[in-house]
Amino acid sequence: MFDYRTFALRKLVSIAPRYLPFADVATDDVPLSRLLRLSLFQITVGMAVVLLVGTLNRVMIVELNVPASLVALMLALPLLFAPLRMLVGYKSDTHVSALGLRRVPYIWKGTLYQFGGFAIMPFALLVLSGYGEAVDAPRWMGLSSAALAFLLVGAGVHMVQTVGLALATDLVREEDQPKVVGLMYVMLLVGMVVSALVFGALLADYTPGRLIQVIQGAAVVTVTLNLAALWKQEARSRARAQQMQITPRVPFETACRAFVRQPGKMRLLAVIALGTFGFGAADVLLEPYGGQALGFTVAETTKLTALLAGGTLIGFGIASRVLGKGGQPARLGLIGALIGIPGFAGIILSSMGGGALMFLLGTIATGLGAGLFGHATLTATIRSAASDQIGLALGTWGAVQATSAGIGVALAGVVRDIIVALPDQGAMPAHVPYNAVFLIEMVFLALACAILVPLVRKNRRGHVPIPDTTQRPATGLPNNPAEAS
Amino acid sequence: MSDDPDKVWPTGLNLHEAEEVHSYLIDGTRVFGAIALIAHMLVAASTPWLG
Numbered sequence: 001m002f003d004y005r006t007f008a009l010r011k012l013v014s015i016a017p018r019y020l021p022f023a024d025v026a027t028d029d030v031p032l033s034r035l036l037r038l039s040l041f042q043i044t045v046g047m048a049v050v051l052l053v054g055t056l057n058r059v060m061i062v063e064l065n066v067p068a069s070l071v072a073l074m075l076a077l078p079l080l081f082a083p084l085r086m087l088v089g090y091k092s093d094t095h096v097s098a099l100g101l102r103r104v105p106y107i108w109k110g111t112l113y114q115f116g117g118f119a120i121m122p123f124a125l126l127v128l129s130g131y132g133e134a135v136d137a138p139r140w141m142g143l144s145s146a147a148l149a150f151l152l153v154g155a156g157v158h159m160v161q162t163v164g165l166a167l168a169t170d171l172v173r174e175e176d177q178p179k180v181v182g183l184m185y186v187m188l189l190v191g192m193v194v195s196a197l198v199f200g201a202l203l204a205d206y207t208p209g210r211l212i213q214v215i216q217g218a219a220v221v222t223v224t225l226n227l228a229a230l231w232k233q234e235a236r237s238r239a240r241a242q243q244m245q246i247t248p249r250v251p252f253e254t255a256c257r258a259f260v261r262q263p264g265k266m267r268l269l270a271v272i273a274l275g276t277f278g279f280g281a282a283d284v285l286l287e288p289y290g291g292q293a294l295g296f297t298v299a300e301t302t303k304l305t306a307l308l309a310g311g312t313l314i315g316f317g318i319a320s321r322v323l324g325k326g327g328q329p330a331r332l333g334l335i336g337a338l339i340g341i342p343g344f345a346g347i348i349l350s351s352m353g354g355g356a357l358m359f360l361l362g363t364i365a366t367g368l369g370a371g372l373f374g375h376a377t378l379t380a381t382i383r384s385a386a387s388d389q390i391g392l393a394l395g396t397w398g399a400v401q402a403t404s405a406g407i408g409v410a411l412a413g414v415v416r417d418i419i420v421a422l423p424d425q426g427a428m429p430a431h432v433p434y435n436a437v438f439l440i441e442m443v444f445l446a447l448a449c450a451i452l453v454p455l456v457r458k459n460r461r462g463h464v465p466i467p468d469t470t471q472r473p474a475t476g477l478p479n480n481p482a483e484a485s
Numbered sequence: 486m487s488d489d490p491d492k493v494w495p496t497g498l499n500l501h502e503a504e505e506v507h508s509y510l511i512d513g514t515r516v517f518g519a520i521a522l523i524a525h526m527l528v529a530a531s532t533p534w535l536g
Binding site: 097098099105108109112113115116119120123124126127131132133134137141145148241 | 499501502504505506509512513516517519520521523524527528530531532533
């Protein structure tokens with residue numbers, strides 16, 4: 001007689017490992033297709049950012065009639081979690097798991113929060129705006145649920161991005177890290193551009209039902225892409241699990257203090273803060289500036305954003321190439337910031353008689369500088385991190401970067417509004433408030449340069465060329481396993 | 486590995502590993518449950534379906 005039980009169990013055992021989300025063995029060589037798959041998590045991050053900052057920003061104010069100040073407050077909530085990236089990164093570094101996993105549990109948790117936030121967000125927004133019977137609902141209900149939704153999405157995005165980048169860094173060899181950083185940045189940009197177009201098309205004729213569909217669709221896409229990204233990426237390892245059990249635990253504060261005290265670390269963080277702040281506000285102000293000061297139409301200003309993104313893409317490409325050949329990140333970051341300064345100068349001059357061509361050139365230059373700068377500083381962060389502190393290093397990078405970008409965007413709006421609201425503004429041209437913000441950005445970029453210059457000088461003086469990163473041809477050749485470790 | 490007394494048959498995981506996999510399932514169920522509960526309450530507030 002046929003033994004069904006044994007047959008089923010044997011089948012189950014033989015297929016089970018294929019359907020588990022963990023890799024069976026850690027390989028030295030990670031193919032590009034696997035890295036591409038991993039970088040899908042950046043697409044969901046970009047999608048979440050666009051949905052919050054771009055799409056919902058408009059929908060809440062225009063279609064749902066929520067007061068603008070309340071919208072700004074809600075959208076600022078996810079920023080509160082940015083400093084917690086350090087803690088998330090540290091926890092993923094020191095995670096104790098019987099399966100030997102460090103990063104995947106946190107990416108999964110972050111995905112859950114991101115999904116949960118999106119799942120309740122449309123209903124929270126509808127209740128907040130008093131849709132249907134919700135007019136009678138108590139006010140705290142809409143407020144607290146909307147705040148919860150934004151907090152969940154923010155926490156999820158921060159967790160997924162920090163730990164996802166740490167996992168990507170774990171997977172590749174040191175000389176390939178610039179390529180991975182470039183790939184991650186490009187995917188973030190792709191996610192933002194594509195989802196902005198898709199959301200815009202889907203919400204062109206707004207109905208409450210459509211809002212629910214779009215946001216919950218984003219939730220489903222988030223889970224799908226993130227699951228696809230982390231599937232079989234991190235190896236299950238009993239040896240590592242045993243090591244995790246016996247490794248002494250360093251308290252968070254001690255680890256942070258030791259991390260920040262490394263030579264050049266504070267300098268690098270200051271540069272990241274200043275530079276990100278300097279480049280950050282350009283994205284939000286370029287479109288209204290083109291429209292109000294230069295008289296561009298809406299379709300033309302949308303193309304501006306594409307131009308900025310194109311410049312940034314070129315920047316990522318150049319940075320990946322140069323750094324992959326063993327270039328100095330600090331020097332490239334300096335070049336990026338130096339390109340950004342004349343870029344902003346061109347944007348300012350365009351409204352003072354420079355004309356549209358100067359504006360376009362300035363926009364491309366700013367995008368290029370931002371791409372070079374972003375790539376170089378992230379690569380510098382990864383390169384300077386010890387292998388057991390990658391999570392903490394990337395968490396610190398993310399905390400500094402996200403906080404200063406958020407403050408930059410917020411401050412740009414505030415400064416513009418303050419100058420517009422100045423009492424005596426009878427004859428003030430439309431470009432003055434924008435140019436004031438652009439001028440501030442130039443100052444911050446100059447400060448970043450001032451901090452970077454001594455760093456580059458020191459590197460050049462004490463620079464010992466590393467033979468294996470500079471001489472080795474690109475990927476494709478079998479690598480020496482002794483070097484890979 | 487095969488003489489590990491903690492081994493859970495037929496997955497080949499040992500007890501701690503199996504418990505960890507299970508904990509992800511439990512955590513996920515809790516989070517999804519809480520999210521679904523909140524979402525249902527919010528929908529009920531805007532478009533009531535119970536009386």
